[in-house]
Amino acid sequence: MAKVKKTPRPRAETPKGFRDYFGTDVTERAEMLSKIAGVYHRYGFDALESSAVETVEALGKFLPDVERPNAGVFAWQEGEEEGKGDWLALRYDLTAPLARVYAQHRNDLPTPYRRYAMGPVWRNEKPGPGRFRQFYQCDADTVGSASPAADAEICAMLADCLEEVGIPRGDYLVRINNRKVLNGVLEATGVTDPAQSADVLRTIDKFDKVGEAGVRDLLGKGRLDASGAYIDGVGLDDAQAAPVLAFLTSRGADSAATLENLRAAVGASAIGAEGVEELAQMADLLAAQGYGPDRIVIDPSVVRGLGYYTGPVFEAELTFEILDEKGRKRQFGSVAGGGRYDDLVKRFTGQSVPATGVSIGVDRLLAALRAKGRAGSTAPGPVVITVMDRDRMADYQSIVAELRQAGIRAEVYLGNPKNFGNQLKYADRRGSPAAVIEGAEEKARGVVQIKDLVLGAQIAQNATLEEWKERPSQFEVPRDQMVQKIQDILAGQD
Structure with missing residues (x-):
């Protein structure tokens, strides 16, 4: 007789780069997102939920390798057995879907279109510590307005969001720059070769790590890094490097001083002057609303998304210190970023559509x-x-129904009821504020016992025997007063 081969059991583990979120994690995130959504709504933005799946063609420039459509995203091809059909992918972020939605529905949407979106995104990248392949984003964007007022509004809204969720003034800073200013600086260097321009941008991006002296070396012949390895420089002479260094060190005592320094850094560049003027308008608009330098500042060292943004660029940085896993103090850093991206919708329509927005890193915040x-x-x-x-x-289900109808979160214990102590242990693990007890004797007398679990835990931890007797945590109440007594207990625990 042939031996039946057993099917191996599947491994009970999450795929690499993914994680499970349990009660507290989900609740905390939902509460934070609800607060942020309240701010977005207050600013007049409407919610949008787009599909989690997009065509690879719609994702477009977000793919790191257009020759391999499944690189960087989780993608598959419809009708793969025939080698035909569209390539589809889980969304990589929330901005590419917005561009597709606006291009598809623009005739039915108001202009400008102001939307916010929250949800998971997926990236087929190598996972690492704190870096997952699925994570949440929380975006707000204005599509169809070229006014610097739209950019200023996003920055103000970002500051309000941080304060709404519990980051007070002094613990954060929204920093603003402009890609046009950077383009003007590149013009002032006289660099015209695209590859060399890209090298200059990469060097600018290292300013926070290597400082002014390090950038000067890297713009020139090169420098030794911390490991002792020699890093080749871009090859600019001192005159060419001067506008870049002037740009990076142009932050002054206030916005007026910073803007004046930036005008000097861009020299005669028309595009650079345009960028400085946009920053000046944003500064005036924000000041008029009461957003001073303790909340929002112009900072030329912000150089994020250089290949993507077309105008103002901004990020929110948390300025307080935390202890890392080795007990060392470090600044927490950026939790949100955004800017103006006027070319994204053009991919679909052939016409330039101005847009600006911000994305908050949910898990990081x-x-x-x-x-x-x-x-x-x-x-x-x-x-x-x-x-x-x-x-x-049936009696217990009647009790729980009455509590739920009164708006109280409640459940009947559905495990093995043989051991009463295990039922109370279960209630403790659930963080229950109270337990209801109705035995045959209580049923006959028309009463229930209510155990205040929070008070009971406090008494057990701190009280003497005499105090315990004076502050009983279990009460007997008539059955028709049960709901009111539990409401009183919950009110007292707030």
């Missing part, structure tokens, strides 16, 4: 709030109705 002790759901767990007699389950 949550980590920052936890590091400062400002995260944590305040919602209590469910009230647990214990089961004293499994044959009276």
Whole structure:
């Protein structure tokens, strides 16, 4: 008789680069996103939920390798057995779907179109510590307005969002720059070769790490890095490097001084002057709304997204320090970024459509709030109705229905009711504020026992025997007063 081969059991583990989110994680994120959505809504932005799947063609320039459509994204081809059909992919971010949505529905949408979107995105990249292949983004964008007022509004809204979720003034800074200013600086260097221009941009991006002296060396012949290896420089002479260094060090005591320094850095460049003027308009608009340098500043060292943004660029940086895994102090850093991207919709329509927006790093902002002790759901767990007699389950379901109809989160214990102590342990693990007990005797007398689990835990931890007797944590109340008593307990625990 042939031996039947057993099918191996699947491994109970998440795929590499993914993770599971449990109750507290999900609740904290939902509460934070709800607060951010409230700010977006207050500013007049509408919610948008687009498909999690886009065509690879729609994702376009976001793909790192257009010759391999599945590189960087999770992609598959429809009708793959015939080698035909569209390539589809899980969305890489929330901006590319917005461009597709606007191009597809522009005749039905108001102009400007102001939307916010929140949800998971997927990237087929190598995972690492704190770097996952699925993560949340939280975006807000204005499509169809070229006014610097749209950029200023996004920055103001970003500052308000940070304060709304629990980051006070002094613990964050929204920093603004403009890609046009940087283009003007490149013009002032006289560099025309695209490859050399790209090298200059990469060098500018290292300013935070190597400082002014390091950038000067890298723009010239090169320098030794921390490991002792020699890094070749871009090859600019001192005169060519001067505008770049002037640009990077142009932040002054206030916006007026910074703008004056930037005008000097861009020299006679028309595009550079245009960028400086846009920054000046943003500064005036933000000042008129009360957003001073303690919240939003012009900072030429912001050089994120150089190959993507076309005008103002901004990021939100948390300025407080935390301890890393080795106990060393370090600044938390950036939790949001954005800017103007006027060329994205053009891919679909052939016509330039101005757009500006911001993306908040949800997981990173949550980590920052936890590091400062400002995260944590305040919602209590469910009230647990214990089961004293499994044959009276209908009675317990009647109790839980009454609590739920009163708006109280509640559940009947559905495990093995044999051990009453295990039922209370379950309630503790659920973070339950109270437990309801109705045995046969209580049922006959028309009463229930209510155990205040929060007070009970406090008494057990701190009180003397005499105090414990004076502050009982279990109450007997008439059955028709049960809801009111639990409402009183919940109110007292707030």
